Amino acid sequence: MTIRTALAATALASCLLAAPALAQSVNLYTTREPALLNPVIEAFTKDTGIKVNAVFLKDGLQQRIQAEGANSPADVMLVVDVGEIQAAADAGVTQPVKSALVDKIVPAQLRGAGDNWITLTKRARIVIVSKDRVKQDAITYEDLADPKWKGKFCIRSGQHPYNTALFSAYLGHHGAEKTEAYLKALKANTARKPGGGDRDVARDILSGQCDIAIINTYYIGLMSKATNEQKGWYEAIKPLKTTFANGGTHVNVSAAAIAKHAPNKENAVKLIEYMLGEKAQHIYADGNFEFPVNADVKEAAAVKLLGAVTPDKLPLADIAKNRKAASELVDKAGFDN
Amino acid sequence: MSLSASAAHQARPPARWRPSTRLAYLTAAAACLVALPVLALAFTALSREALTVWPHLAANVLPVALWNTALLLAGVALFCGAVGTGAAWLVTQYEFPGRRSLEWLLVMPLALPTYITAYVYVEILGFQGPFQSALRALTGWRSLRDYWFPDPRNLPGAVFILGIVLYPYVYLSVRALFSMQSAALIESARTLGTRRWPLFWRIGLPMARPALAAGLTLALLETLNDIGASEYLGVRSLTISVYTTWINRGSLAGATQIACVMLLVVVGLMAAEARTRGARRFALPVKRPRPVGRIRLSGARGWIASLACFLPALFGAVLPLYYLLGELWRRDLVAQADPTLWRALANTVAISALAAALIVVIGIGIAAALRLGRERALPLLARIASLGYALPGTVLALGLLVPLAAFDNVVADASRALFGASPGLLLLGSGAALVIAYLVRFLTIAVNGVESGYARISPRIDDAARSLGADRRELLRRLHWPLMRPAIAAAALLVFVDCMKELPATLLLRPLNFDTLATVVYGHAARGVFEDGALAALLIVAIGIYPALRLARAGEQTSVSREN
Numbered sequence: 001m002t003i004r005t006a007l008a009a010t011a012l013a014s015c016l017l018a019a020p021a022l023a024q025s026v027n028l029y030t031t032r033e034p035a036l037l038n039p040v041i042e043a044f045t046k047d048t049g050i051k052v053n054a055v056f057l058k059d060g061l062q063q064r065i066q067a068e069g070a071n072s073p074a075d076v077m078l079v080v081d082v083g084e085i086q087a088a089a090d091a092g093v094t095q096p097v098k099s100a101l102v103d104k105i106v107p108a109q110l111r112g113a114g115d116n117w118i119t120l121t122k123r124a125r126i127v128i129v130s131k132d133r134v135k136q137d138a139i140t141y142e143d144l145a146d147p148k149w150k151g152k153f154c155i156r157s158g159q160h161p162y163n164t165a166l167f168s169a170y171l172g173h174h175g176a177e178k179t180e181a182y183l184k185a186l187k188a189n190t191a192r193k194p195g196g197g198d199r200d201v202a203r204d205i206l207s208g209q210c211d212i213a214i215i216n217t218y219y220i221g222l223m224s225k226a227t228n229e230q231k232g233w234y235e236a237i238k239p240l241k242t243t244f245a246n247g248g249t250h251v252n253v254s255a256a257a258i259a260k261h262a263p264n265k266e267n268a269v270k271l272i273e274y275m276l277g278e279k280a281q282h283i284y285a286d287g288n289f290e291f292p293v294n295a296d297v298k299e300a301a302a303v304k305l306l307g308a309v310t311p312d313k314l315p316l317a318d319i320a321k322n323r324k325a326a327s328e329l330v331d332k333a334g335f336d337n
Numbered sequence: 338m339s340l341s342a343s344a345a346h347q348a349r350p351p352a353r354w355r356p357s358t359r360l361a362y363l364t365a366a367a368a369c370l371v372a373l374p375v376l377a378l379a380f381t382a383l384s385r386e387a388l389t390v391w392p393h394l395a396a397n398v399l400p401v402a403l404w405n406t407a408l409l410l411a412g413v414a415l416f417c418g419a420v421g422t423g424a425a426w427l428v429t430q431y432e433f434p435g436r437r438s439l440e441w442l443l444v445m446p447l448a449l450p451t452y453i454t455a456y457v458y459v460e461i462l463g464f465q466g467p468f469q470s471a472l473r474a475l476t477g478w479r480s481l482r483d484y485w486f487p488d489p490r491n492l493p494g495a496v497f498i499l500g501i502v503l504y505p506y507v508y509l510s511v512r513a514l515f516s517m518q519s520a521a522l523i524e525s526a527r528t529l530g531t532r533r534w535p536l537f538w539r540i541g542l543p544m545a546r547p548a549l550a551a552g553l554t555l556a557l558l559e560t561l562n563d564i565g566a567s568e569y570l571g572v573r574s575l576t577i578s579v580y581t582t583w584i585n586r587g588s589l590a591g592a593t594q595i596a597c598v599m600l601l602v603v604v605g606l607m608a609a610e611a612r613t614r615g616a617r618r619f620a621l622p623v624k625r626p627r628p629v630g631r632i633r634l635s636g637a638r639g640w641i642a643s644l645a646c647f648l649p650a651l652f653g654a655v656l657p658l659y660y661l662l663g664e665l666w667r668r669d670l671v672a673q674a675d676p677t678l679w680r681a682l683a684n685t686v687a688i689s690a691l692a693a694a695l696i697v698v699i700g701i702g703i704a705a706a707l708r709l710g711r712e713r714a715l716p717l718l719a720r721i722a723s724l725g726y727a728l729p730g731t732v733l734a735l736g737l738l739v740p741l742a743a744f745d746n747v748v749a750d751a752s753r754a755l756f757g758a759s760p761g762l763l764l765l766g767s768g769a770a771l772v773i774a775y776l777v778r779f780l781t782i783a784v785n786g787v788e789s790g791y792a793r794i795s796p797r798i799d800d801a802a803r804s805l806g807a808d809r810r811e812l813l814r815r816l817h818w819p820l821m822r823p824a825i826a827a828a829a830l831l832v833f834v835d836c837m838k839e840l841p842a843t844l845l846l847r848p849l850n851f852d853t854l855a856t857v858v859y860g861h862a863a864r865g866v867f868e869d870g871a872l873a874a875l876l877i878v879a880i881g882i883y884p885a886l887r888l889a890r891a892g893e894q895t896s897v898s899r900e901n
Contacts, residue, residue: 027849033864034852053849056860059580060845063589063735064765067742071749071762073849087587157571159581195490195571196459199865207464208480209488219865228668228868229465324586331397336573 025051026267029061030078032254036288037078040280048274050267062088065259074259075268078120081161083168085255086320089116094257099269105276105294109315110253117257119316120275121290124217124249124309125166126242130205131235134212138241141170141250144212145185153189154201154210158335159327162198162216162252165319168326169250172314176329183333194336199223199230206236216252221289221305239306248310252319254290360706361715367699368721371777374736375600375724378593387590394582394591399598402578406602408492409499409567409574410557416500417556420649421507422549426541427646429515430523432631433639439646441889446653447505448881450838452565453858453874455498456867457657458489459569495570499560501653506559507552509827509888510789514548515541524630550610551785557606561599562729564841565859575599576729589735596732603727607720658878664871674872678857682876685853688768689836692775696836697829699776700783705817708791709809723784725777730841733778738845741770766848774842779835783828790824791817830884837880854880 030037034056041052053073057064062084065074077094079085088094089112096115103115110119127139144153156163171179187194191210201213202223223234243249256275258268274280281292285300291309292300330336381387427433428440446454460466469486478484489498526540542549567574575595583592634642665671706712707719725733745762753759764770794817802812840855847856854873861870 033860035860035869036864055847055849055851056844056856058844058859058863059583059731060735060738064738064742064845067738068762068765069742069746071746071759073761073766157568157581192488193491193571196569197865200459203464207469208482209464222865232465324588327581327586328393328397331393334397334401336571337401 024049024267025053026264026271027073027075028052028054028078028271029065029074029076029259030054030056031058031061031084032056032078032080039283039287040275043279043283044271044274047279048270050270052271062091062093065093066091070261072259072261073263075262075264076271077257077259078254079257080252080254081165082253082255082316083161083165083320083323085117085253085257086112086317087323088257089113093260095260095262095265097256097258097269097272099273101273102269102276110293112255112257113317117255118272118276119253119255119293120272121254121281121284121288121293122251122311123254123290124242124251124306124311125162125214126217126249126306127240128202128205128213128215128220128237129240130211131238134238136240137238138243140243140245141166142182142245144214145182145189147185147189149189149212151189151191152211153186154191154204154213155186155194156196156198156201156214157194158183158330158333163214164323164327164330165252166214166250167330168319168322169244169312169314171322171326171329172318173244173247176325179326180329180333183329183335187333187335199233202230202233202237206233217291217302217306217309218289221302224305241307243310244312247314248312251291251309251311253316358710358712360702361710361712361718363699363702364706364710364715364718364722367703367780368718370773371722371725371780373740374728374733374777377739378596378732378736381590382593382597384590386588387594390582390586390588390591391594394594398578398582399595402573402575402595403598405492405572406561406574409495409572410560412493412496413499413503413560414553414557416496417504417507418549418553420500420504421552422511422542422545424504424646424649425508425512425515425545426537427642429512430541430631431642432633433642435643435647439643439650441886442650442654443508443646444505444885444889445650445655445882446502447834447888448878448885449502449654449657450565450840450855450858450874450877451499451502451559451563452569452840452862453661453877454502454653454657455489455495455566455569456862457660458494458498460868461656461660462487462489490570492572495567495572498566498570499563501649503556503559504649504653505885506555507549510548510552511545513789514545551789554606554610555782555785558603558726561603561606561727564729564731569862575602576731579729579732583731583735592732592735596728599729599732600724600727603724607723607727658875661871661875661878664868665875668868668871670869670872677852678873678876681852681854681857681873684851685837685855685877686880688771688853689775689833692772692779692836693829693833695772696776696779696832697783697787697825700780700787700828700832701825703780703784704787704791705813707788708817709812719784723781726779726781728778730778730839731845734774734842734845737770737774737777737842738765741765741773741846765846768848768851770846770848771843774846775832775836775839778839778842779832782831782835786824786828786831787821790821790828793824794820827888830887834881834884837877 034054037054041054045051061077061079065072065077068074077088079088094116097118098115102118106118111117127144129136158167167179167183170182174182192204198215198219201210201215202219204210205213220234220239223230226234256272258265258272262268276294278294278297281294281297284290285292285297285302289302289305291302424443428436428443462468464481472484472486473479476484488494522544523536523540526536531540562576564576564580567577575598579592579595579599582588582595703719703722706715728736741764742762745764745766748763749759749761764773798816799812802816807815838855840859843853844856844859847853854877857873858870858877861867
């Protein structure tokens with residue numbers, strides 16, 4: 001490495017790193033994968049002329065905005081778990097979303113306290129089974145602990161936020177003691193170590209490694225649309241109508257909030273309103289098989305594929321609140337060991 | 338400039354200590370920078386909230402995490418030690434078919450980030466992968482209920498995958514040692530009739546110990562810090578526990594406590610390495626070293642040696658690359674590539690090159706300070722400056738986030754007060770935070786690389802030069818620099834490759850609209866379609882291959898020049 005190379009690299013880097021200065025822009029911090037978000041963002045920029053600067057942060061979004069403090073460039077944050085968005089609101093890095101349009105579209109139970117966060121889309125976490133080997137069409141989350149599934153159950157890490165939220169809901173229904181017993185029973189039923197991603201469980205059903213598994217609904221939709229080997233995974237599985245014994249289906253959300261020190265607050269509101277509009281909600285619903293929050297969006301692909309879902313009555317706020325306790329129970333039950 | 342420099346040079350009395358004092362300051366500054374996140378973390382780990390988390394961690398998390406980590410480390414150490422040392426011995430001692438190509442092919446796995454190899458193996462060994470498909474086609478079996486097939490998604494799988502990616506660290510350092518230091522000893526032993534196996538066990542291996550320890554330390558630290566592969570393969574290591582404690586329970590304090598336990602493990606590893614190294618010193622004789630004459634292995638033995646060297650390269654590089662190229666073609670990814678990918682490519686190269694240049698310059702300074710300086714605190718400061726490599730990327734990024742953001746805010750507020758306008762976040766908003774994170778994390782590699790270059794220069798050469806009237810600056814410029822250029826180049830390349838592959842700190846600290854190839858791959862993997870990121874993954878590998886080749890060549894060239 002010569003000095004000259006180093007200097008050239010420095011010059012090149014400084015050109016590349018110089019932030020683009022645009023009059024109309026909005027800065028987005030997201031834990032949502034860019035490829036899922038881009039169609040909506042592109043449509044927004046096209047329709048409004050407002051440029052979206054984005055950074056995809058897998059974890060630590062809240063910590064980063066917190067640390068950046070009053071000078072943070074963040075305007076909007078997008079998060080895919082109710083626990084995470086609530087944690088951000090609790091940490092005081094959000095501000096109320098003030099918009100008549102938002103109030104009209106999003107029901108109160110799908111908003112955070114003081115409108116500090118807003119649900120954009122919903123996704124259910126349900127049970128799938130092998131189409132060939134399991135003959136039933138409905139199941140309860142509680143039934144998964146039945147010893148008849150011993151050596152047949154597959155799931156990703158119990159510490160993944162999607163699972164933590166599900167167990168947190170279970171905790172809300174049944175209390176800590178029963179939840180711990182439930183987790184131990186689930187663990188005893190596993191065909192393999194909890195791990196991998198949500199789609200992997202569908203593959204493991206195809207391979208015969210397991211008969212029954214837990215998955216987020218939009219993955220089913222995405223696999224149904226696939227043109228590669230994932231099509232085969234989709235064809236091997238059957239989604240079951242999944243509910244709590246005394247309730248509905250566990251639903252988690254993707255949500256948005258406005259950063260407390262948002263420098264482009266007006267544009268931030270515009271972006272959130274746009275994401276709730278029919279056009280964006282259709283992109284979400286048809287492109288990514290999520291359940292739209294906007295009731296005017298009819299014929300959503302997810303509903304066509306999986307049927308309507310009756311969400312569990314347990315308030316989202318409770319699920320967010322129990323998250324920590326649920327995560328500790330997962331450790332205690334040795335779920336991932 | 339040269340005129341004034343030489344004038345100043347002549348004016349200065351010869352025996353002054355100034356250069357080394359300045360270097361000592363540099364070392365101290367680097368140590369402070371590295372200590373910054375560690376202190377920030379330690380502060381959090383001891384907070385009041387932390388006390389309430391500890392009992393749960395101690396009872397439910399740490400025992401399993403420590404046990405898994407110990408097994409993982411032991412497994413990777415055995416794997417890398419055996420494969421790396423064995424391959425290095427074969428290519429330096431024997432002549433067999435394909436040896437020259439294998440010598441560099443064996444370095445190749447280093448170009449692949451562990452998480453990519455993990456994703457690839459889950460696919461290759463998976464139900465629809467080539468092996469299982471072929472097996473079913475041959476036997477008529479229909480599903481995994483009819484047969485058993487190895488599944489990489491467990492601890493042994495993780496040992497294999499981390500081992501196959503990381504063994505080149507051991508291979509490189511042991512090979513350098515075998516090819517440089519062993520000629521006289523090994524040839525004497527051969528003359529005295531020592532047979533092949535005893536030669537390896539009684540001469541080669543004991544001699545390789547310091548190099549083995551150095552290579553293993555790097556491999557084990559990488560293992561300890563690995564998140565992508567371990568998480569995907571379902572191994573609950575300490576790093577994963579840090580991660581889940583932090584994210585799921587929103588408990589930064591708990592996470593930092595586990596990180597502190599990890600630091601203890603690392604300190605243990607480093608102490609063990611220092612002990613192995615400290616006991617013995619291998620400096621080259623002043624006379625120009627001579628390579629060992631390789632013994633030709635004929636017939637079946639030659640082919641067995643070829644196969645033994647080919648298998649690690651096959652599993653570590655050829656097979657994953659073949660798979661990625663296949664996906665590229667099957668999914669027609671080149672046609673779908675968009676400008677964002679090319680921008681990510683440019684970003685990756687630019688920021689890695691910039692960081693590598695800076696890191697190596699500072700690394701040279703620290704190593705030189707260690708060699709020349711007499712300040713008592715130097716070894717300790719240098720140790721502190723090496724700590725960053727021991728921190729998992731996520732934890733390091735967290736530790737840096739708070740102090741860097743605080744600095745940015747002070748600058749922004751001051752500038753607003755003085756000039757009425759704010760530049761925004763200076764470090765976090767510009768990518769400078771990334772360079773700092775890479776510096777903290779990878780400084781060890783540069784320092785170790787330069788130090789190992791120094792270790793090959795006998796102190797007697799220094800003494801001779803000094804008795805001939807050379808001052809320290811001249812010693813550095815006219816002796817050390819030319820002798821160490823290959824070692825420095827190798828260190829620069831290693832750092833560059835590591836920066837390029839770095840994921841967790843890059844994810845957390847990069848500015849808006851700034852993606853690297855690693856974050857692009859991760860973005861695809863995170864939504865469960867890793868294959869869509871095959872092109873970005875291949876680009877990482879392609880850029881990584883050139884440095885890896887250069888690393889392999891670096892060894893070769895020295896051996897060529899020594900033959901003259």
